[in-house]
Amino acid sequence: MKNPLVYAYIGDCIYEFYIRKFLVEEKMCKLKEIQRRSLNFVSAKSQRKIYEALNTQGFLTNEEEEIVKWGRNAHGGKAKHTDIVTYRIATGLECLIGYLYYQNNLERIEQIMKEVIKNESIW
Template sequence: MGNYQQMNGIALAYMGDAVYEIYIRQHLLAKGMVKPTHLHHTATRYVSAKAHAALYRLMEADDLLTDEEKQYFLRGRNAKSHTGAKNTDIVSYRISTGVEALFGYLYLSNQTARIEQLAAWCIEQVESGRTKVNAK
């Protein structure tokens, strides 16, 4: 899968977006949701750029990340993207890319237990209302 240590933030985010999305979809299906429209709208509370930005602020507030994880977040956040932010401001978009890069790094470095821990933590934050992000 390539050497994640040499990968740019956009490539890490590309992988991390898919990894995180799987955990969210799995969670929603386990809750008994089956209608595609409802699944999509509910998933937005967890996977949108605004949700990622809110989650990252909580990660910082709770001092959740290791120094190495913060470095991979920054690699994603600071990466030069050639696509624009859709439905959000550029700051939230860049933070979201950082969160996705973090999950990409964890996946590519085979840190499955840590992914599961962070994904469960993210789900808990959204469901407890700490992110205050509403689906459209």
């Protein structure tokens, strides 16, 4: 297994890619609007809210919850523009996405990201 922060680094890229892809496919034409909306999805605060929604719904498996905890407990950088708890939860979610990518479980990433997008209204 890789370092959880490596998984989080890759997971962050994948998460943001899915969000940008969704916004472009929504036929938004103005790049400024796409950028503004994507920031709403990818902020640590939004990622914490989506993780809490996924958790409340029981959407994640026990193994996935363990990966989130593993990523959350990794000691990485300092939180920017948010509190440390929110930052760590967001890192845990990104770690899960990166882990699934390295497990070649693209189908599960797709399922999770569809749920993220479906829950856009919570933030």
